Amino acid sequence: MRQSLKKIAGLIDRVIANDAFPEGIKPDYLKNAVRDYPMRKGKRLRPALVFWCGTLFDAGAEDRLTYPAAAVEIFHNWTLVHDDIIDRDDLRRGEPSCHIRLAGDLKKFELPEQECKHMASSFAILAGDLQQAWAVDLLRRSTTRGVRQDVVSAMIANMLHLGSHELISGEALDMELSMRPLESVSPEEADTMIDLKTGALLRLAAETGAMAALQTDDPETPEVVRIGKFALHCGRAFQMQDDLLGIYGNEPELGKPIGNDLREAKRTPLLLTALQLLPLSGKKELISLLHQDQYSPEMLRQAQQLIAESGAKTLIEKKIAELARSCEEELQIFPDCPARKYLQEFAQYLTTRAY
Amino acid sequence: MRQSLKKIAGLIDRVIANDAFPEGIKPDYLKNAVRDYPMRKGKRLRPALVFWCGTLFDAGAEDRLTYPAAAVEIFHNWTLVHDDIIDRDDLRRGEPSCHIRLAGDLKKFELPEQECKHMASSFAILAGDLQQAWAVDLLRRSTTRGVRQDVVSAMIANMLHLGSHELISGEALDMELSMRPLESVSPEEADTMIDLKTGALLRLAAETGAMAALQTDDPETPEVVRIGKFALHCGRAFQMQDDLLGIYGNEPELGKPIGNDLREAKRTPLLLTALQLLPLSGKKELISLLHQDQYSPEMLRQAQQLIAESGAKTLIEKKIAELARSCEEELQIFPDCPARKYLQEFAQYLTTRAY
Numbered sequence: 270m271r272q273s274l275k276k277i278a279g280l281i282d283r284v285i286a287n288d289a290f291p292e293g294i295k296p297d298y299l300k301n302a303v304r305d306y307p308m309r310k311g312k313r314l315r316p317a318l319v320f321w322c323g324t325l326f327d328a329g330a331e332d333r334l335t336y337p338a339a340a341v342e343i344f345h346n347w348t349l350v351h352d353d354i355i356d357r358d359d360l361r362r363g364e365p366s367c368h369i370r371l372a373g374d375l376k377k378f379e380l381p382e383q384e385c386k387h388m389a390s391s392f393a394i395l396a397g398d399l400q401q402a403w404a405v406d407l408l409r410r411s412t413t414r415g416v417r418q419d420v421v422s423a424m425i426a427n428m429l430h431l432g433s434h435e436l437i438s439g440e441a442l443d444m445e446l447s448m449r450p451l452e453s454v455s456p457e458e459a460d461t462m463i464d465l466k467t468g469a470l471l472r473l474a475a476e477t478g479a480m481a482a483l484q485t486d487d488p489e490t491p492e493v494v495r496i497g498k499f500a501l502h503c504g505r506a507f508q509m510q511d512d513l514l515g516i517y518g519n520e521p522e523l524g525k526p527i528g529n530d531l532r533e534a535k536r537t538p539l540l541l542t543a544l545q546l547l548p549l550s551g552k553k554e555l556i557s558l559l560h561q562d563q564y565s566p567e568m569l570r571q572a573q574q575l576i577a578e579s580g581a582k583t584l585i586e587k588k589i590a591e592l593a594r595s596c597e598e599e600l601q602i603f604p605d606c607p608a609r610k611y612l613q614e615f616a617q618y619l620t621t622r623a624y
Numbered sequence: 625m626r627q628s629l630k631k632i633a634g635l636i637d638r639v640i641a642n643d644a645f646p647e648g649i650k651p652d653y654l655k656n657a658v659r660d661y662p663m664r665k666g667k668r669l670r671p672a673l674v675f676w677c678g679t680l681f682d683a684g685a686e687d688r689l690t691y692p693a694a695a696v697e698i699f700h701n702w703t704l705v706h707d708d709i710i711d712r713d714d715l716r717r718g719e720p721s722c723h724i725r726l727a728g729d730l731k732k733f734e735l736p737e738q739e740c741k742h743m744a745s746s747f748a749i750l751a752g753d754l755q756q757a758w759a760v761d762l763l764r765r766s767t768t769r770g771v772r773q774d775v776v777s778a779m780i781a782n783m784l785h786l787g788s789h790e791l792i793s794g795e796a797l798d799m800e801l802s803m804r805p806l807e808s809v810s811p812e813e814a815d816t817m818i819d820l821k822t823g824a825l826l827r828l829a830a831e832t833g834a835m836a837a838l839q840t841d842d843p844e845t846p847e848v849v850r851i852g853k854f855a856l857h858c859g860r861a862f863q864m865q866d867d868l869l870g871i872y873g874n875e876p877e878l879g880k881p882i883g884n885d886l887r888e889a890k891r892t893p894l895l896l897t898a899l900q901l902l903p904l905s906g907k908k909e910l911i912s913l914l915h916q917d918q919y920s921p922e923m924l925r926q927a928q929q930l931i932a933e934s935g936a937k938t939l940i941e942k943k944i945a946e947l948a949r950s951c952e953e954e955l956q957i958f959p960d961c962p963a964r965k966y967l968q969e970f971a972q973y974l975t976t977r978a979y
Contacts, residue, residue, distance in 0.1 A: 290789075293789065293793070294792075294793050294796075295793040295796060295797055295820075296796060296797065296800050299793070299796045351749055351750070354746070354749065355746040355749065355750075375803070378803040378804065387712075388799060388803065391710040392796060392799070394706055394709065394710065394749055395706070395710075395792050395796055397753075398706065398752075398753075398756065398788065398792055399788055399789070401753065401756055401757075401788075402784045402787075402789065402792075403784075405760055405780070405784060406781065406784045409777060409781060409784075412777070418773050418774055418777060419773055421777070422764060422767070422773060422776070422777070425760070425764055425780070426761065426764060429758075429761045429764075432757075433753065433754055433756075433757030434645075434648065434649065434754070434757065437649075437750050437753055437754050438649050438650040438654070440750060441650060441651060441654045441747060441750055442650055442651065444743060444746060444747070445651050448730070448733040448735060448743065465650075
């Protein structure tokens with residue numbers, strides 16, 4: 270899998286770096302902002318999912334999959350740019366986030382600090398808007414690489430449905446859950462949010478790959494539905510594992526402080542289930558550990574222990590194992606081939622990242 | 625023209641009100657925000673431009689033009705939603721702007737004021753993102769009303785180029801000009817900004833109508849180019865007239881205070897030309913009249929007189945007259961028909977709004 274991933278990442282890097290869409294965007298710092306996240310070397314997991322789900326159905330489909338894979342990656346990037354404004358995140362993949370970098374670009378205009386921040390966020394909004402257009406345009410241009418026009422139209426529809434409609438609703442639900450009192454949020458609501466916010470984009474990647482490979486304009490084609498379900502389950506498992514890592518993870522490996530999720534009282538199924546299962550005294554104790562400025566190792570241990578004692582940790586681990594099994598089953602029906610092997614390894618990787 | 629405009633507005637109102645795209649968006653206040661601007665009864669000038677430019681080429685094309693017209697209107701609306709966040713405008717068509725209305729919706733969460741504002745702007749960003757997807761989806765669905773698939777693909781490409789690429793660059797240039805020292809901005813730069821920010825969307829409306837009517841996938845088709853040029857000239861003339869009204873207009877008719885453009889030192893070709901033409905003393909006097917909190921009738925008269933004396937007013941009026949003539953000429957080549965008459969009246973209306 271690693272080798273295939275590396276090959277795909279290299280291809281996507283080149284396609285994005287050479288794509289003409291950003292040319293002509295004015296001013297230059299906006300053009301640079303549009304290219305910034307897409308050019309940061311990420312793992313390119315979503316494009317890989319496009320390729321693997323596509324070559325699962327047609328090993329010779331690689332050329333047809335190039336633009337769809339790049340489109341899904343650019344689509345992912347605009348959501349990150351807008352999310353970082355919304356979440357006021359200063360960092361993205363270890364570098365300044367889009368609006369922070371733009372604030373640096375705008376220094377030459379010598380604006381008052383608040384004004385500079387506002388203008389930087391404003392340019393970042395526009396950068397995300399342009400990336401959204403870029404993603405649709407890349408998908409549209411799949412026709413130049415052999416994808417039929419009616420298939421492209423259906424892929425665009427699917428991108429607008431899963432990518433925009435569902436994913437943005439997921440982001441909005443995430444914001445809403447964070448504004449509501451913790452105790453009014455059920456684990457089921459958090460599950461719905463995860464399906465929309467994380468699952469929809471992985472589904473989009475998988476289904477886009479399948480549609481381009483099968484040359485079908487029907488997203489209800491059984492193979493497309495099956496591979497979409499696989500991706501949705503991967504997304505669920507990935508997010509649950511991420512939530513576990515956010516509490517039980519190894520800080521240097523995770524790349525961010527372990528206390529963050531507790532500080533934000535992040536509405537994860539893990540935390541919500543723990544609060545539901547704990548007796549009143551334990552619940553009170555866990556709540557008292559949320560929203561702290563600093564987390565000592567002792568406080569973290571206490572929170573970790575409470576969540577484990579509640580049974581929530583085991584329950585979430587069980588769910589992840591079930592999802593991993595379901596992913597395995599979804600793939601079993603397909604003939605043995607390199608793509609299937611990569612997808613199996615991909616699902617394993619997502620569901621077993623160590624903590 | 626008024627009657628045709630009214631008929632088109634009624635049709636577009638219905639299409640937008642009944643369109644299924646916003647259904648299922650969560651939470652409800654985000655769904656409402658997505659529908660809010662599009663449902664406000666505007667003049668629907670852009671959809672009318674789609675219809676008139678389309679029926680100019682094929683009087684029987686009305687059905688094919690419905691979705692493209694609605695798409696251009698929704699596209700216009702997302703740019704307004706994001707612009708209002710960027711410009712911190714509290715009002716739009718006499719009602720609270722999108723992010724202000726959302727701040728009202730979020731009151732029930734009892735957030736601190738600053739936090740509520742941030743969240744409201746964040747939801748408004750997402751509302752605009754969803755409208756952007758809605759616009760592309762409407763255009764895509766033109767195939768259900770008889771537009772050929774390859775034509776639709778080309779119309780989408782044109783929307784992404786003129787709508788996203790050019791228009792967003794225009795908005796960004798507008799922001800940049802406002803940050804730069806007034807004296808570093810040339811009238812030519814303001815002209816470029818206007819072509820991108822105002823002209824591109826009118827061109828998009830005109831070319832989209834022409835392409836759907838002619839069933840051509842080539843935006844370089846001479847008729848499409850000609851009608852696009854007509855729309856670009858309309859846009860230029862409209863903006864220049866708007867700038868004149870911003871200084872010489874009649875406040876009750878204009879619906880906004882006359883001093884606004886002077887307070888913001890708005891980088892209009894009118895103001896920039898005046899500063900270029902005035903002798904040093906007059907230039908200093910005009911500059912001293914910018915950025916004031918309040919404008920007395922005396923101050924307004926002074927500014928009006930300086931700009932007139934510089935010759936800039938006459939020069940801009942001359943340019944508008946030239947553009948009106950050019951619009952007339954662009955249309956002359958087409959056979960006499962109701963659509964041509966409406967377009968002539970439309971151009972006249974844009975270029976002769978009274979002050």
